[in-house]
Amino acid sequence: MDMKVAFVIACLCTLAITSTEAGIPKCCITTKMNIPVALLLKVQRWDIQQSSGACDIPALILYVKERKKPICAHPKVKRTLMVLQRMSKQNKNLCKM
Secondary structure, eight states, X not given: OHHHHHHHHHHHHHHHHHHHHTTOOOOOXXXXXXXXXXXHTTEEEEEEEOTTXXXXXXXXXXXXXXXXXXXXXXXXXXXXXXXXXXXXXXXXXXXXX
C-alpha cells in the first residue's frame, strides 16, 4: 500500500512540474529598430510586450504573413506601423470608389 501512495505522489509531483513549465511566456530578448517598409506592410497583427511583466524589455511583437517566427521590434516602430496601416486602409478605400 505504501508503494502505491508513493507512486501516486510522484506522479502528481511530475504532473505539477510539467504543467508549470508550459506557462512560461516567450519573450523578446533583443529588438530591431530598422524594419523594411515592405515587411511592415505585411504585418497581420501585433502584440505589446511589457517590461514590467515576465519579460525584461519592452517590445512590439509583429506577426507577419509568410513568416513562422514573429519579429521583435523596438516599441517606437509602433508609430510607423500605425501610419502605414492607416495609409494602406485609405488606399483600399480609394480603390473601391
